[in-house]
Amino acid sequence: xxxxxxxxxxxxxxxxxxxxxxxxxxxxxxxxxxxxxxxxxxxxxxxxxxxxxxxxxxxxxxxxxxxxxxxxxxxxxxxxxxxxxxxxxxxxxxxxxxxxxxxxxxxxxxxxxxxxxxxxxxxxxxxxxxxxxxxxxxxxxxxxxxxxxxxxxxxxxxxxxxxxxxxxxxxxxxxxxxxxxxxxxxxxxxxxxxxxxxxxxxxxxxxxxxxxxxxxxxxxxxxxxxxxxxxxxxxxxxxxxxxxxxxxxxxxxxxxxxxxxxxxxxxxxxxxxxxxxxxxxxxxxxxxxxxxxxxxxxxxxxxxxxxxxxxxxxxxxxxxxxxxxxxxxxxxxxxxxxxxxxxxxxxxxxxxxxxxxxxxxxxxxxxxxxxxxxxxxxxxxxxxxxxxxxxxxxxxxxxxxxxxxxxxxxxxxxxxxxxxxxxxxxxxxxxxxxxxxxxxxxxxxxxxxxxxxxxxxxxxxxxxxxxxxxxxxxxxxxxxxxxxxxxxxxxxxxxxxxxxxxxxxxxxxxxxxxxxxxxxxxxxxxxxxxxxxxxxxxxxxxxxxxxxxxxxx
Amino acid sequence: xxxxxxxxxxxxxxxxxxxxxxxxxxxxxxxxxxxxxxxxxxxxxxxxxxxxxxxxxxxxxxxxxxxxxxxxxxxxxxxxxxxxxxxxxxxxxxxxxxxxxxxxxxxxxxxxxxxxxxxxxxxxxxxxxxxxxxxxxxxxxxxxxxxxxxxxxxxxxxxxxxxxxxxxxxxxxxxxxxxxxxxxxxxxxxxxxxxxxxxx
Ligand SMILES: Cc1cc2nc3c(=O)[nH]c(=O)nc-3n(C[C@H](O)[C@H](O)[C@H](O)COP(=O)(O)OP(=O)(O)OC[C@H]3O[C@@H](n4cnc5c(N)ncnc54)[C@H](O)[C@@H]3O)c2cc1C
Ligand code: SF4
Numbered sequence: 091x092x093x094x095x096x097x098x099x100x101x102x103x104x105x106x107x108x109x110x111x112x113x114x115x116x117x118x119x120x121x122x123x124x125x126x127x128x129x130x131x132x133x134x135x136x137x138x139x140x141x142x143x144x145x146x147x148x149x150x151x152x153x154x155x156x157x158x159x160x161x162x163x164x165x166x167x168x169x170x171x172x173x174x175x176x177x178x179x180x181x182x183x184x185x186x187x188x189x190x191x192x193x194x195x196x197x198x199x200x201x202x203x204x205x206x207x208x209x210x211x212x213x214x215x216x217x218x219x220x221x222x223x224x225x226x227x228x229x230x231x232x233x234x235x236x237x238x239x240x241x242x243x244x245x246x247x248x249x250x251x252x253x254x255x256x257x258x259x260x261x262x263x264x265x266x267x268x269x270x271x272x273x274x275x276x277x278x279x280x281x282x283x284x285x286x287x288x289x290x291x292x293x294x295x296x297x298x299x300x301x302x303x304x305x306x307x308x309x310x311x312x313x314x315x316x317x318x319x320x321x322x323x324x325x326x327x328x329x330x331x332x333x334x335x336x337x338x339x340x341x342x343x344x345x346x347x348x349x350x351x352x353x354x355x356x357x358x359x360x361x362x363x364x365x366x367x368x369x370x371x372x373x374x375x376x377x378x379x380x381x382x383x384x385x386x387x388x389x390x391x392x393x394x395x396x397x398x399x400x401x402x403x404x405x406x407x408x409x410x411x412x413x414x415x416x417x418x419x420x421x422x423x424x425x426x427x428x429x430x431x432x433x434x435x436x437x438x439x440x441x442x443x444x445x446x447x448x449x450x451x452x453x454x455x456x457x458x459x460x461x462x463x464x465x466x467x468x469x470x471x472x473x474x475x476x477x478x479x480x481x482x483x484x485x486x487x488x489x490x491x492x493x494x495x496x497x498x499x500x501x502x503x504x505x506x507x508x509x510x511x512x513x514x515x516x517x518x519x520x521x522x523x524x525x526x527x528x529x530x531x532x533x534x535x536x537x538x539x540x541x542x543x544x545x546x547x548x549x550x551x552x553x554x555x556x557x558x559x560x561x562x563x564x565x566x567x568x569x570x571x572x573x574x575x576x577x578x579x580x581x582x583x584x585x586x587x588x589x590x591x592x593x594x595x596x597x598x599x600x601x602x603x604x605x606x607x608x609x610x611x612x613x614x615x616x617x618x619x620x621x622x623x624x625x626x627x628x629x630x631x632x633x634x635x636x637x638x639x640x641x642x643x
Numbered sequence: 644x645x646x647x648x649x650x651x652x653x654x655x656x657x658x659x660x661x662x663x664x665x666x667x668x669x670x671x672x673x674x675x676x677x678x679x680x681x682x683x684x685x686x687x688x689x690x691x692x693x694x695x696x697x698x699x700x701x702x703x704x705x706x707x708x709x710x711x712x713x714x715x716x717x718x719x720x721x722x723x724x725x726x727x728x729x730x731x732x733x734x735x736x737x738x739x740x741x742x743x744x745x746x747x748x749x750x751x752x753x754x755x756x757x758x759x760x761x762x763x764x765x766x767x768x769x770x771x772x773x774x775x776x777x778x779x780x781x782x783x784x785x786x787x788x789x790x791x792x793x794x795x796x797x798x799x800x801x802x803x804x805x806x807x808x809x810x811x812x813x814x815x816x817x818x819x820x821x822x823x824x825x826x827x828x829x830x831x832x833x834x835x836x837x838x839x840x841x842x843x
Contacts, residue, residue: 166804177724181728188726190725307822309822309823311818318663427838433823465803466800469799491812
């Protein structure tokens with residue numbers, strides 16, 4: 091519940107969404123230690139860790155400071171407002187659908203309307219070059235992230251099984267697994283069992299019991315519309331309020347339009363626009379956490395005489411190697427009602443086909459998530475992605491309650507042709523609109539065929555009749571990838587840009603490869619590790635004015 | 644002819660007292676009355692109404708009027724389009740010019756405008772559009788498949804947000820604050836849609 095939190099009184103922005111109308115009298119108007127652009131998954135974690143360590147942190151977020159109780163509704167159509175709806179130009183053989191299915195806007199970013207499925211990456215995900223001879227290795231390994239995965243799972247009380255059968259972490263999770271699971275997830279597990287495929291209850295950033303003043307999930311099923319009871323984690327309700335409590339300032343409804351560099355080649359801060367007025371925020375360190383499209387767009391658009399190809403772009407890799415996940419939805423029709431509208435959308439999973447198996451003819455693999463859908467989501471995807479309309483659409487929707495669904499989250503390999511570039515068309519801020527180019531590669535296509543077939547086998551095993559497949563995508567990653575070699579990557583393993591020492595880039599944009607599962611826990615673990623690094627560096631050279639060094643542990 | 648619904652006695656609106664205020668306000672607005680059109684002309688609204696009948700396979704004006712109003716709202720709003728393919732005109736232009744082109748196409752094919760051809764003919768015009776097979780000069784500046792997809796997506800999104808349609812497909816609708824207690828196979832909460840005993 092968004093009750094009164096006294097600490098936010100010191101802020102331009104209020105937890106209840108009321109703004110103190112004095113952007114000219116900002117808390118850190120003179121200069122902040124750290125300016126974070128974007129209050130999403132990564133930005134929220136960074137703000138929390140860095141403000142707790144005593145830095146003067148300001149977070150600048152383009153969208154609103156939502157109040158779940160008054161801004162969210164149990165309604166699909168109206169809650170499209172949670173997405174980044176600005177027009178983006180798309181191209182390529184498989185142009186991406188943008189907006190509600192992959193981008194958030196507002197404090198909390200994508201976590202406000204994400205599904206809450208919460209996985210760690212596997213060890214193999216960091217070493218594609220070494221293990222499979224494709225793509226690149228990350229400059230970090232699973233071991234580097236392990237303590238941060240663990241910390242985050244505890245911080246937000248992830249619910250999950252006692253034993254998770256795949257990957258390096260096999261449980262137990264801090265909070266018990268969700269119980270009971272939905273009919274759709276039950277069918278999935280039964281189908282898997284018949285075929286000898288292991289399955290598990292999904293690890294979720296959704297409470298199975300009360301935690302931190304928040305109640306457990308009531309199964310209303312609207313996670314993608316923002317969680318009204320606050321049972322689902324988001325940085326909006328967890329890390330950001332805590333960061334504010336540690337002194338961070340959050341400026342919402344403020345669109346950052348430029349990263350400013352001085353003559354010595356260091357970033358001095360950012361300009362942003364609020365209510366048509368431009369402001370400048372000075373900071374010692376700037377961190378861009380604006381996800382995979384706005385990050386490269388901002389860096390490219392901030393080109394200056396010293397960096398004519400855009401900031402942090404000496405490698406030419408800013409905007410390159412954009413990845414998504416194959417998010418194909420596989421449906422089968424059952425004799426009895428399933429009712430996929432009920433319960434948390436994903437409650438059962440299998441990662442049996444996650445790792446490379448050479449006999450399949452492609453590298454890497456995918457996760458299968460039993461997945462619910464509400465009517466608008468299904469009908470809209472049928473018409474826009476599967477070309478089904480008219481009487482056929484009506485027939486399917488009349489029997490909406492009889493379908494079960496599995497969604498695959500399949501690894502897509504990086505390809506420099508999949509990219510974010512600037513167009514000639516400008517938006518209302520005068521910034522060029524991005525062009526997002528995407529085409530699947532050969533490995534991706536083979537992987538999709540395999541995943542769709544497996545999902546259909548699972549559905550058939552419990553009496554479902556395979557009905558239709560909606561070729562969807564989900565999650566974005568890449569465009570500012572990390573690496574040790576400054577000529578082939580944008581940031582180092584701690585998300586510090588190779589070219590500008592006080593510019594960090596930290597969000598899903600730094601992913602080197604996409605992994606075969608939902609990415610947000612990895613985004614957050616990387617952010618927590620980056621925060622630790624910034625804290626350690628500051629301790630070493632003492633150059634950043636910290637208010638309460640003593641509270642650092 | 645089969646019944647439109649398997650849930651003859653179910654009306655999701657009967658549950659509206661159990662919804663939170665914000666959601667209730669949003670959903671009830673879909674029943675009308677509707678404010679004046681902000682973007683679409685009278686002729687355009689009629690065309691969209693006719694097109695919507697085919698896209699969602701339903702002729703009920705009380706639902707389709709909401710659909711048209713929702714599209715009008717979208718077109719009038721300054722909020723972006725999420726995505727637009729490179730080379731495709733902005734949606735306001737796409738729809739406006741597109742509807743004109745549909746009329747021209749009907750004129751060439753049948754000698755009268757889209758609203759004057761019969762339902763079967765309308766359906767074949769739309770089918771041709773959806774496949775990109777309506778070969779005429781006017782389509783060189785208006786990408787027909789994109790036009791079809793834009794209209795169809797908007798129409799379908801609004802249609803499946805209408806409470807009458809929710810009732811018919813047996814969808815539980817808004818579920819806050821009470822949520823669902825019985826989510827397992829074969830179980831339903833007392834207020835959820837139940838099929839008629841005789842229903843096939
Ligand atoms: C419908 C949906 C379901 C999902 N389900 C899952 C799931 O189940 N599990 C999972 O692991 N992941 C899921 N995801 C993905 C998840 O949301 C993202 O991986 C995650 O949010 C990425 O974090 P980020 O910090 O990189 O970016 P974001 O969380 O997107 O944050 C970026 C923030 O930057 C802000 N911003 C951008 N540009 C500017 C600017 N110029 N000035 C100021 N602010 C700016 C944006 O408004 C946004 O708030 C889902 C996403 C969606 C949309
Ligand atoms: S299903 Fe649970 S977590 Fe999802 S929105 Fe509803 S209460 Fe929140």
